Amino acid sequence: RKKHVITANKALISEYGPEIFECAEKNGVSVYFEAAVGGGMPVIKTIREGLVGNNVYSIKTIINGTCNYILSTMTAQGQPFEEVLKEAQAKGYAEADPTLDVGGGDSGHKVTIMASLISGGYIPYDKISIEGITSISSDDISFASELGYTIKLLGVIKKEQNSEQLDVRVHPVMLHSKHIMASVSEAYNAVLLEGDAVGQILLYGKGAGEMPTASAVVSDVIDVARNISASSPIRIPMSYYTSSKAIQVKPIETIVSRYYLRFTVTDKPGVLASITSFLGNEGISIASVMQKEGYSDKSVPVIILTHTASEKGIRTAIESIEKMDYIKDKTQVLRIED
Structure with missing residues (x-):
């Protein structure tokens, strides 16, 4: 039987989404992936449904709890990166092999999904620039604070007027300490979206963990059940998420x-x-x-x-x-x- 699919696998959607969505459409079923981006925060639903009447032209996001925990702790306690990473691993915030997190790859997968959704095309993961946080020293944290800034790993998505390119990247940044995203601490995530009608909207919450992820998965299960009940199995088409509609990324x-x-x-x-x-x-x-x-x-x-x-x-x-x-x-x- 043809089955609807619900997944929390961000790498799967980011790198193989075009093939998956094409197959799903041919078979008259849907793929739901709310838990792939932002854990318990309704990021996907907000972009695909809540802001469908907007041109979302900017997203700035802290979307990896491991990196945010490490940078927040370095800022609060003045410890070096290596010490805080070991502490994060001991507390379960970081994997035994933390490369995907601290290298920026996990954030990159989530950012390319969001970028694809707001662009009406497909952003290939291997085309965006990704930098991690391993080079950030306690000196950088201290100097930034002295200058009135906070260091965060940020995903940046920007549409520019009269340009066919989309600015999509992940790297550490300095945010002014009064910036709304600078206060996002510990393992929390945040997504700051800007649309032409609504202005700024901030989603804030736990981006990972058993219960936040379960919340997103259950939301998808209920959406699929409602679609089946209403005889509308493909209520939100994803036909634009295809390699033939790849969006050029700004170098x-x-x-x-x-x-x-x-x-x-x-x-x-x-x-x-x-x-x-x-x-x-x-x-x-x-x-x-x-x-x-x-x-x-x-x-x-x-x-x-x-x-x-x-x-x-x-x-x-x-x-x-x-x-x-x-x-x-x-x-x-x-x-x-x-």
Whole structure:
């Protein structure tokens, strides 16, 4: 018999959704996947039904509880990443192999599903830029706090006017500490949607766990039962979620943003002037500079916040700067989201 399908597998829908939805449509059945994104938060239903009268043009989301727990604890307690990860594993917030979570892949799967739903097409998982949180140090957390910011792993989806490309990416960002998403702590998730009719809507709650996931699955079971009862087995068609309607993703090299840059350099005259010269060559304007006390190896951190600049310009400048002999460690780059 032909069966409806209910799944919580975000990787399945993100990577193989086109084949699955095509097969379901041919057989006159539906695939429901509320639990695949956001656990107990009704993210899928909100996008597909509640906001169907809107052009949803922006989503910013904290959608991985493991990463948010780690970053929140690092912020609150000043512990390094490795220690907090072990604590998260001991408490059951992180898997024995946490790569998919801390590497950003789990968030990437969920973000591509949301991006596909608001675009009316299909966003291939392997086309988006994904960065995890393993490079975030307790120093970065501390410097961000001193500057009035909070570091979060954020999924970003943006529609741009007069562009056929969709800006879809996952990476750590600095949010102003007064930003509504900056207060999302522990293992909680949040999805901030913006539509042309409703403005901003925030979904907040537990994104994983036995009962939140069960809540979403039961919701799907009831939806399918109601559809069958009403003789409407495919009430919400997904025929647009197909490889033939793949949406072009905006290359991350072409985005513009403000940036946090942390250089680890030898403490000697002329270093700051050299760094600012390389940045200036790429048209990058500096908003503020902060230099802290040195480390035990006689190197010092230099923190620079930029005005809006191009990702390509930032990468080109850093590539040149890191060839200089005064650079003692890999440069930390974080984008600042408003």
